[in-house]
Amino acid sequence: MVPPTHPRTTTRPSPRQSRISPEREAQMYAAVIDMLRETGYDALSMEAIATRVRWSKATLYRRFSGKQELVAMALRHQSPLRTDTYDTGSLAGDLHAMVDARSDQRLHADAALLRGVFRALHTDEELGDALRAVDHDELGALVSRAVRRGELAEHHPAIPHLPHLFVSALVAHPLIEGGPANRxxxxxxxxxVILSALGTEAPPHEA
Structure with missing residues (x-):
């Protein structure tokens, strides 16, 4: 959930090139996120992950260089900013559908998870490298649809900052308001904030 800067080059096959089924891959990423919530990043290990998901450590290491890359991919896969399943016919509708897709409880858990990852970034430089190397264009499908509908200019200067706006809302809310953000x-x-930054007004029925 950190915007990419300078992706690393690697000769290892990506998870998408693996023979592991998408379903098993999704289950593995979900298990990694659950373990992050339960134990925190520092206590997480490749051995513990392998045991939890019933994969061999050799399989994990063939697909990932270490827990840093695995955590980065799991965060990408489980990101609250993924919008590829929402298509309401409008930019505002898609953004609100993204919010509605997560319960208040899940939003609270997401915020806590992000804070834990941010703390880990201070002590694990390789985690930061792995996060920046992963494609984090979760909002790309939503933005592309808005551009095709003529709602949004293709090169609007606010577009690259959308992930920052959403993540900052989740992380900063407890500091400012004393509790986690809700729907x-x-x-x-x-x-x-979001629609205003994009130069788009919310329809009256969605305000």
Missing amino acids: DFLHRYVDA
């Missing part, structure tokens, strides 16, 4: 807050945030 009601995020709906208002979409209308007042």
Whole structure:
């Protein structure tokens, strides 16, 4: 969930090139996220992950250089900013659908997970490298649809900053308001901040 800067080059096959089924891959990423929530990043190990998902360590290491890359891919796969399943017919509708797709409880858990990852970044430089090497264009499908519909200019200067806006809302809310962000807050945030930044007004029925 950190915007890419200078992706690393690697000769190892990507997870998408693996023979592991998409279903098993998704289950593995979900298990990694669960373990991050349960034990934190520092206590996480490739051996523990292999045991949890019932894979051999050799299989994990054939696909990932270490826990840093595996965690980065799991965060990418489980990102709250993924919008490829939403198509309501409007930019505002898609953004609000993204908020509605997660319960308040899940939003609270996402925020706690992000704070834990940010703490780990201070002590593990390889984790930062892995996060920056992963494609984090979670909002790409949503933006592309808005451009095709004529709602958004293709090169609008705010587009690259959309992930920053969403992540900062989740992380900063507890510091400012004393508690985690919920869906009601995020709906208002979409209308007042995200859509305004993109030069698009929220329709009256969504305000």
